[in-house]
Amino acid sequence: MRTQVAIVGAGPAGLVLAHLLARTGIESVVIESRDRDYVERRIRAGVLEQGTVDLLHELGLDERLRREGMVHRGIELRFDGERHRIPLSDLTGGRAITVYGQQEVVKDLIKARLEAGGQILFEAEAASVEQPVSDRPVVRFRQSGELYDLECDFVAGCDGSHGVCLGAIPANSLTVYQKDYPVAWLGILAEVAPSTEELIYAYHERGFALHSMRTPHLSRLYLQCRPDERLEDWSDRRIWDELQRRFALEGWSLAEGPIIDRSITPMRSVIHEPMQYGRLLLAGDAAHIVPATGAKGLNLAVSDVRVLADALAEWYRTGDDSLLDAYSQTCLRRVWRVEHFSWWMTSLVHRFDEDGPFEHQLHLAHLRYLCGSTAASTSLAENYVGLETA
Numbered sequence: 332m333r334t335q336v337a338i339v340g341a342g343p344a345g346l347v348l349a350h351l352l353a354r355t356g357i358e359s360v361v362i363e364s365r366d367r368d369y370v371e372r373r374i375r376a377g378v379l380e381q382g383t384v385d386l387l388h389e390l391g392l393d394e395r396l397r398r399e400g401m402v403h404r405g406i407e408l409r410f411d412g413e414r415h416r417i418p419l420s421d422l423t424g425g426r427a428i429t430v431y432g433q434q435e436v437v438k439d440l441i442k443a444r445l446e447a448g449g450q451i452l453f454e455a456e457a458a459s460v461e462q463p464v465s466d467r468p469v470v471r472f473r474q475s476g477e478l479y480d481l482e483c484d485f486v487a488g489c490d491g492s493h494g495v496c497l498g499a500i501p502a503n504s505l506t507v508y509q510k511d512y513p514v515a516w517l518g519i520l521a522e523v524a525p526s527t528e529e530l531i532y533a534y535h536e537r538g539f540a541l542h543s544m545r546t547p548h549l550s551r552l553y554l555q556c557r558p559d560e561r562l563e564d565w566s567d568r569r570i571w572d573e574l575q576r577r578f579a580l581e582g583w584s585l586a587e588g589p590i591i592d593r594s595i596t597p598m599r600s601v602i603h604e605p606m607q608y609g610r611l612l613l614a615g616d617a618a619h620i621v622p623a624t625g626a627k628g629l630n631l632a633v634s635d636v637r638v639l640a641d642a643l644a645e646w647y648r649t650g651d652d653s654l655l656d657a658y659s660q661t662c663l664r665r666v667w668r669v670e671h672f673s674w675w676m677t678s679l680v681h682r683f684d685e686d687g688p689f690e691h692q693l694h695l696a697h698l699r700y701l702c703g704s705t706a707a708s709t710s711l712a713e714n715y716v717g718l719e720t721a
């Protein structure tokens with residue numbers, strides 16, 4: 332088998348890349364280890380930055396997003412028994428976020444790609460990337476028990492944080508930056524109308540909680556827990572009681588409903604530098620992880636492949652490889668900005684084990700300043716909706 336760009340992974344990075352390449356007439360094959368149903372049901376992120384929404388619009392992939400996505404022009408910070416609104420759009424010249432589940436984005440991207448005759452091989456697991464430093468790299472993959480070789484000009488490693496592409500780069504060619512936070516998120520999806528119109532980030536002495544949503548009938552809620560906690564120790568009652576405590580506010584109540592999905596996700600930051608090795612180019616979670624607090628993982632994956640698609644288009648059009656050579660450097664400017672923002676948000680709203688009364692007062696002072704100062708809240712807002720240039 333042969334194609335121009337072999338894309339490993341049908342997550343947001345791989346699928347958006349396939350669409351961007353198709354727009355400029357570049358052929359690709361997407362190899363995905365899971366089946367279609369699994370990737371279309373995987374509950375993960377759900378906050379789209381303005382730039383991500385604009386790109387999906389540009390690609391003509393936003394028909395359902397425009398209908399079903401919920402545009403939010405502000406977020407709430409809740410602490411010390413009070414609520415404060417950060418008016419995102421007022422502070423950023425009208426920019427906003429859109430709440431639309433990652434699995435819905437993935438569904439839309441897969442459907443449109445297949446309808447356009449694009450190739451996505453499901454249940455095809457990449458086993459290795461061969462000869463990445465040559466002009467004929469190969470992705471070796473397994474499907475229905477058989478091994479196949481996919482020859483290509485370039486390999487896009489969009490296979491997430493547990494993929495194989497990163498492993499094709501020798502360890503001595505990589506610098507790895509990593510920070511593990513002593514906290515995790517217990518996330519639930521509940522069949523109940525959200526109790527809020529905008530996202531609520533709650534800082535509480537017992538730990539952080541986030542009220543998000545996926546549709547007008549589905550609430551997505553998170554609460555800070557320890558990374559070593561076990562899901563089976565959290566009964567539905569215990570989860571709701573803890574959420575009730577952390578969101579408690581006079582005159583406001585949190586509606587409860589059946590929990591239909593739950594998971595524990597540790598918070599960590601990881602960056603692999605550089606994001607390329609010969610003709611293997613990494614994008615999205617394959618190259619970097621951000622703690623979920625800033626809602627950036629999916630958006631960062633999309634911004635990587637936008638840079639990659641431009642670089643590949645230039646190479647195929649003119650043979651000029653300067654954009655490709657600069658791929659990693661170009662992406663890493665934004666990656667580090669977003670890593671900083673996500674670390675900052677994580678530090679702002681979580682309670683860490685070593686935090687005592689002094690740190691608690693510092694958290695409150697910082698939060699009050701954020702809500703009271705236009706300069707400080709603008710900084711939060713412009714990063715949260717997504718910087719136009721990083």
Ligand SMILES: Cc1cc2nc3c(=O)[nH]c(=O)nc-3n(C[C@H](O)[C@H](O)[C@H](O)COP(=O)(O)OP(=O)(O)OC[C@H]3O[C@@H](n4cnc5c(N)ncnc54)[C@H](O)[C@@H]3O)c2cc1C
Nearest residue numbers: 340342343344364375376457490491494615616626628629
């Ligand atoms: C468990 C989890 C929960 C998350 N929750 C949130 C959240 O609540 N809020 C938030 O903002 N962000 C969240 N994120 C982050 C966000 O979802 C990711 O940043 C985003 O999915 C990145 O997209 P991607 O395309 O780079 O990687 P992925 O979406 O991980 O896609 C990678 C794809 O590659 C496939 N793959 C892996 N290995 C192979 C192989 N060998 N061969 C072929 N295919 C392979 C995988 O099956 C997958 O489909 C979460 C991430 C994870 C992992």
